[in-house]
Amino acid sequence: MPATRPPWRAISSGGPPSPFPASTTFRSFIDMQAFDIVRSALADFLKEKGLEWPAKAVVEPPKDPKHGDCATNMALLLAKPLKKSPRDVAAELCAFLKDHAQDVERAETAGPGFCNVTFSQAFWRRVVLEAEEKGSAFGESSAGKGRKALVEYVSANPTGPLHVGHGRGAAAGDSLARILRKAGYDVTTEYYINDAGRQMRLLGLAVWYRLRGLAGRPMPEPEEYYRGSYIVDIAKEMLDQDPGLAQLSDAEGQERCYAYAKDQILAGIKQDLADFRVEHQVWFSEKTLVDGGKVDRAFQALKDAGYTYEKDGALWFATSKLGDDKDRVLRKSDGSLTYFASDIAYHHDKYGRGYDWLIDVWGADHHGYVPRMKAAVQAMGRDPASFDVVLIQLVNLLVAGKPVEMSTRAGTFETLADVVKEVGVDAARFMFLSRKTDAAVDFDLEAVKQRTMENPVYYVQYAHARIKAVLRRAADAGVVLPERSSLEGLSGLDTQDDMLLLRKLALFQDMVETAARTLNVHHVSHYLMELAQLLHSYYAKYPILKAETKAIACARLALLRAAAQAVASGLGLMGVSAPEHM
RNA sequence: GCGUCCGUAGCUCAGUUGGAUAGAGCGUUUGCCUCCGGAGCAAAAGGCCGUGAGUUCGAAUCUCGCCGGACGCACCA
Numbered sequence: 001m002p003a004t005r006p007p008w009r010a011i012s013s014g015g016p017p018s019p020f021p022a023s024t025t026f027r028s029f030i031d032m033q034a035f036d037i038v039r040s041a042l043a044d045f046l047k048e049k050g051l052e053w054p055a056k057a058v059v060e061p062p063k064d065p066k067h068g069d070c071a072t073n074m075a076l077l078l079a080k081p082l083k084k085s086p087r088d089v090a091a092e093l094c095a096f097l098k099d100h101a102q103d104v105e106r107a108e109t110a111g112p113g114f115c116n117v118t119f120s121q122a123f124w125r126r127v128v129l130e131a132e133e134k135g136s137a138f139g140e141s142s143a144g145k146g147r148k149a150l151v152e153y154v155s156a157n158p159t160g161p162l163h164v165g166h167g168r169g170a171a172a173g174d175s176l177a178r179i180l181r182k183a184g185y186d187v188t189t190e191y192y193i194n195d196a197g198r199q200m201r202l203l204g205l206a207v208w209y210r211l212r213g214l215a216g217r218p219m220p221e222p223e224e225y226y227r228g229s230y231i232v233d234i235a236k237e238m239l240d241q242d243p244g245l246a247q248l249s250d251a252e253g254q255e256r257c258y259a260y261a262k263d264q265i266l267a268g269i270k271q272d273l274a275d276f277r278v279e280h281q282v283w284f285s286e287k288t289l290v291d292g293g294k295v296d297r298a299f300q301a302l303k304d305a306g307y308t309y310e311k312d313g314a315l316w317f318a319t320s321k322l323g324d325d326k327d328r329v330l331r332k333s334d335g336s337l338t339y340f341a342s343d344i345a346y347h348h349d350k351y352g353r354g355y356d357w358l359i360d361v362w363g364a365d366h367h368g369y370v371p372r373m374k375a376a377v378q379a380m381g382r383d384p385a386s387f388d389v390v391l392i393q394l395v396n397l398l399v400a401g402k403p404v405e406m407s408t409r410a411g412t413f414e415t416l417a418d419v420v421k422e423v424g425v426d427a428a429r430f431m432f433l434s435r436k437t438d439a440a441v442d443f444d445l446e447a448v449k450q451r452t453m454e455n456p457v458y459y460v461q462y463a464h465a466r467i468k469a470v471l472r473r474a475a476d477a478g479v480v481l482p483e484r485s486s487l488e489g490l491s492g493l494d495t496q497d498d499m500l501l502l503r504k505l506a507l508f509q510d511m512v513e514t515a516a517r518t519l520n521v522h523h524v525s526h527y528l529m530e531l532a533q534l535l536h537s538y539y540a541k542y543p544i545l546k547a548e549t550k551a552i553a554c555a556r557l558a559l560l561r562a563a564a565q566a567v568a569s570g571l572g573l574m575g576v577s578a579p580e581h582m
Numbered sequence: 583g584c585g586u587c588c589g590u591a592g593c594u595c596a597g598u599u600g601g602a603u604a605g606a607g608c609g610u611u612u613g614c615c616u617c618c619g620g621a622g623c624a625a626a627a628g629g630c631c632g633u634g635a636g637u638u639c640g641a642a643u644c645u646c647g648c649c650g651g652a653c654g655c656a657c658c659a
Binding site: 056058060062067071073076077079080086110111112113114116157194197198199202312313314315316325326328329330331332333334336338339364365366367368369370371391393394434435436438439440441442447451452454456458459461462463465466469470473474477510514517518520522523526529530533536537539540541543544545546581582 | 595598600617624655657
């Protein structure tokens with residue numbers, strides 16, 4: 001956390017595949033079954049032929065559902081060793097799968113030599129039972145194995161209100177924490193308060209300057225200070241409470257102003273975050289690092305590892321030995337610490353608190369800072385893979401396609417609070433979380449306000465509300481849906497569209513794990529869009545309450561109830577509400 | 583100059599570990615409200631995946647060059 005967090009820039013990218021979640025792909029119960037069944041049958045086939053599993057052989061879901069439930073390229077890779085054409089091998093393999101794998105209804109060759117496997121309908125219906133059994137825990141997994149992860153995000157300097165860019169970082173960090181929890185991690189969320197150093201001095205100076213001006217004791221305008229109108233407001237507030245303040249000495253006045261302003265601004269930030277449904281469990285003060293001797297302890301750790309040296313009166317850290325471009329200064333020749341120094345101490349402290357995985361959410365403009373932080377982690381004797389940075393790209397605020405100036409002028413929507421007030425928490429969060437964090441996003445206030453497909457949040461929420469409406473009507477009509485369905489009761493789910501929905505539901509847990517593994521929050525919203533689309537289409541095509549038979553009506557209701565569970569759960573991961581009515 | 587990231591339909595964006603005919607929404611065109619919520623559904627049109635090579639059974643995906651864009655490269659915070 002670079003101290004200056006330019007407000008409107010924030011996030012980034014591409015999520016370095018974290019080592020933590022691992023080499024194996026985690027799948028939901030249903031999916032795991034499906035893929036494992038095929039994998040083990042393939043292994044049997046290889047054993048029979050006396051061959052090893054080819055490194056490039058995969059079992060995967062085919063892009064086109066017409067190709068079945070899962071596909072393997074095995075035959076393509078066995079053609080050479082078996083000295084047969086890929087298609088002949090595929091035919092042989094398919095015959096084998098049909099005979100040796102459970103729940104397999106069809107196994108067919110396709111294209112250049114793929115084997116497409118289709119499971120029985122009953123196999124897929126089980127996902128409804130799984131959803132009913134797990135309830136709101138549907139989609140949870142143990143992929144994280146309870147590892148302790150610390151997500152640090154926002155961490156804006158308490159020198160002014162949060163801007164929209166901070167909002168994107170806030171939404172991303174908060175959602176990431178929710179996703180990681182769902183994926184089985186023990187997550188703590190944290191905000192690093194830069195309450196030491198130059199920024200704070202400038203804040204105190206700014207308020208003091210305004211205060212003296214208001215009190216009729218003007219002083220020369222400082223070269224550098226915060227000019228926002230909120231500074232004047234704070235100065236007024238202080239004067240109202242104690243008109244005698246202006247008579248203090250500059251040193252004491254600035255100190256009083258700093259302390260008051262910091263607390264006020266921080267309180268405002270906390271309120272803005274709470275209003276945005278963003279949680280931070282820990283508020284970590286930079287000051288406590290310095291005062292508590294933690295910086296010295298971190299320095300000692302680096303020194304013990306042999307990475308520090310003195311030069312030109314400064315203390316240096318040999319980050320270039322660890323992949324950085326050049327060495328960095330920790331303590332300047334004037335004796336003061338660089339920002340990097342407290343950063344190192346901060347991360348040293350984080351590890352000391354027992355976290356296995358540190359995730360920092362930074363503005364993308366700080367990407368150049370990553371290598372030196374990685375170097376620091378390594379010098380502390382930690383696995384650099386246990387430290388990930390999610391970079392957040394900037395937000396371009398627009399009104400009807402035209403850029404809004406990011407000035408401090410009143411009347412322009414630049415603060416997070418203003419934007420949220422204007423478009424609502426749900427729409428704002430959904431928008432922020434729908435794109436890869438490392439791509440800049442255009443945030444058009446007009447578009448996001450509209451209840452159309454311009455902002456898909458309503459599309460997804462509507463799918464949820466619709467299902468709830470049908471379930472209510474069912475209850476009103478006296479249709480009693482058992483809390484737990486039976487496989488026989490679901491036998492009415494036998495169309496292609498039923499299967500599409502069931503398979504989508506089975507992928508929910510997969511999606512959560514992918515999002516957690518890649519630290520890419522946008523997977524959630526895309527999944528929800530696809531699920532919502534299937535639901536709207538299904539709803540339009542099939543009568544539910546007026547189904548051909550009561551049994552089919554119940555089966556469809558159970559399917560929709562499970563789907564609503566997934567929608568609500570997915571929206572929950574984004575911190576977006578799942579309304580019963582709209 | 584060096585480094586990181588980005589370039590996919592008119593627009594905004596997905597695309598997992600390299601897989602089959604590259605997807606979705608918006609916009610456009612055409613249909614659908616005697617029927618459970620039309621904030622919806624169905625269908626059509628729309629593509630040199632920036633560009634040129636390479637790797638291989640197979641590339642939007644991996645490698646290199648080039649073009650275009652964003653952002654970094656402090657004894658700043």
